Amino acid sequence: MSIAVSHRDDARPAARSGVVFRSAGGRLLRDTSTIVTIAVWEILAHFRRPAAYVMLLAATLVAGWNFSLLITLLAQGRVVPLRQADDPLAQFLGPNVFLVFSLMLIVPVVTMGMVADERRRGIWEMLLTTSVQPWQVITGKFAAAWIAVVVNVLPWICCLLALRYWPGMGLDFDRGYVIGGVIGIATISLSLCAVGMVCTAVCKAPFAASVATVSAMIGLLVLSLAPRAMLHWRISEAWISLADRVACWEHLASFSTGAIDVRMICGHVTCSIFLLWIACQATRSRE
């Protein structure tokens, strides 16, 4: 393939394109490095606060309580579940009441101060008067929030891993429950954290942001129940299908059975990017 170039010096176009690529690559590297710097700083800031450990302890206790129920159910012997998603093992990393309500508390607590509090304290101004763009700050903080949420859900994963791999006493169940559950929680957390970021970017005060996030998550929970209700009320399949797509707790149920749907992951990633874009626009309009 030949490329027509109008430059007199043949060596220059290649050199120029190289410079362009190097420059673009360098810029990408710098942008990524800034995001990583902000994310690492935010994670460290989160774990510098005693409240982070109190939250982790509370999450561990709730996970332990949930785990004791799982052990009780498993000790009752093999009962044929109505659906695969109703299997106690699938439920453990699925939309069970303990995990759902824990996420509904952890996400607002982690995200509420990310922008609203920093803007109130003047840190936002300080951040944006260095050579950092708002989208880098939002992305870095979002990454930190997501990691903090996943860390707080780790006790559930550790419980299931212990059940599977405890030396001499491990229960030989399908690894898909663990892998699917972990991917499901990580994926759903992406969208939930992005919702939290939008709320903290829109609201003036952290408390208002947390209330807005909880409200949004309650809305998502209600939406998760909608498809079944709509089926009962014989609403058209198109609407049921639409409700299915936004019912993220139902997605978690699907993941926890070990079914990893790449389309669902892509959907949540796309949704998160869109929500982060809204958060960026909200911070700009607030300024």
Next chain:
Amino acid sequence: MSIVARNLVKSFGETRAVNGVGFEIPGPGIVGLIGPNGAGKTTTLRMLTSFLNPTTGSVRIAGFDTVNCSRQVRRQLGYLPESTALYPDARVGEFLSFRAKLKNVPRRTRMGEIERCLHACGITNLRHRIIGRLSNGQRRRVALADTLLSDPAVLILDEPTAGLDPLQVRQFRGLVSELAADHTVLLSTHVLAEAEAICSRVLVMSQGCLVDDVDLGGHGEYHHCRLEVSGAAELIHAALLTIDGVLAVDQTTCGDAWQRFELRCLKDHDVRPRVAEICFQRGWPIRELSRSLPELESRFVRAVFSEPRKAA
């Protein structure tokens, strides 16, 4: 030109916080921005730092436009906001390291740069202290050290001495005066004495407008002389106006037999020997004869209470 602001306007809904502000700061030195509360100083500074975009008008910092080249602008400047916004749970060293990373200070020079800023602000001993446990003044110094990171050409300081004790204020003035040798410093303050002490030029803002531009460094076209003398006021006034180089004479009474005259003179004319000679010849006893800087306070009051006008 280090800072060029042209016809800056910033509106928040119906409110016009800044209305047609324009000025030029050509190079190194300290320029003060003074004005009553709500004059629009902080909004102006925020537009200079590219944190806020002007509704109309433009700002160029070191040749870069704050709207189109905001990233380059931010690389050129260090900004100390009015509120000391720091992370209370972090240690001073960790915080400065984070800020140095954000300011793209290369890894191999980062520690040296942090050390330099800590030393410049006299807080080397605070490196391992938690920020939340520092006093207000110490936090302000940490914020100033952050501003100095990466050695920006332009420093914008919003009420930098707020919360500092007198000794710290003195040290801070010394530090800023040293920096002014090769940095452009624009600082906003409420304290006129501070502006008089360290600024070579002062911009006065009121109701969103720039109402005066005072040269305090004797770099302008004029200088002032003060004379306190006893005698017939009209005769003295007339005699002073005949002196070569005297452009204007303002007279006030001191409340007794003495009269006070403020003479506005051409910069390269030292009229004091001639004034003394005339007074001696006419038999008017002199109590004071000195060269003086324009009184900032009186100019400030005059500017703020006069009808707002655009100075540039």
